[in-house]
Amino acid sequence: MPLITFVLYLVVELAALVWLASTVGILWTVVTVLGLSVLGLIAMRSQGRRVLGELRTANARRVRGPADAAASAGAVTDGALVAIGSLLLLIPGLVSSVLGLLLMIPLTRAILRPVVARFAARRVENLVASGRLVTTRGRFRSGHVVIDGDVVAEPTDPRPRTTPQVVEGQVIEGTVIESTPRPDAR
Numbered sequence: 001m002p003l004i005t006f007v008l009y010l011v012v013e014l015a016a017l018v019w020l021a022s023t024v025g026i027l028w029t030v031v032t033v034l035g036l037s038v039l040g041l042i043a044m045r046s047q048g049r050r051v052l053g054e055l056r057t058a059n060a061r062r063v064r065g066p067a068d069a070a071a072s073a074g075a076v077t078d079g080a081l082v083a084i085g086s087l088l089l090l091i092p093g094l095v096s097s098v099l100g101l102l103l104m105i106p107l108t109r110a111i112l113r114p115v116v117a118r119f120a121a122r123r124v125e126n127l128v129a130s131g132r133l134v135t136t137r138g139r140f141r142s143g144h145v146v147i148d149g150d151v152v153a154e155p156t157d158p159r160p161r162t163t164p165q166v167v168e169g170q171v172i173e174g175t176v177i178e179s180t181p182r183p184d185a186r
Helices: 002-024 026-061 066-090 094-104 106-130 136-141
Strands: 165-167 170-172
Touching (some): 026 094
């Protein structure tokens, strides 16, 4: 499948370059590709900073209500779309550069945000249904028991005592791990 995708990518990119070169000429095609690259770098820088600022703001607010949750989800979705757009801009080619630039435009991201949210929700549902992703709520509903406790290290006495101990009239043989000191013993 990856080989077919790569071959399809090459065919689409070459067809776009040949069409543009036959339409406007080779020199203008080179100028267009270089111009798209420069414009893409500028867009990556500005939109990357903008999205990082939105993510920082959403993180500082934390989720206090439905409006904050929606803003946080929008910031995360915008971050994902800008990352995909940046990746497309880094891939050489005319079509991938145009698609990457489209993802850098805030209006385009706003239009794609609900589509990406639906896709992500379906993906998570499929992962949970298949058992590859288990949520905390799912664990508690399926009967698992969580025991809250502390881990206490055992004493590390290099010379364990093997002398018999008398406990309420019974002699117990074995290794004493923890004992209370007797007032007459040192």
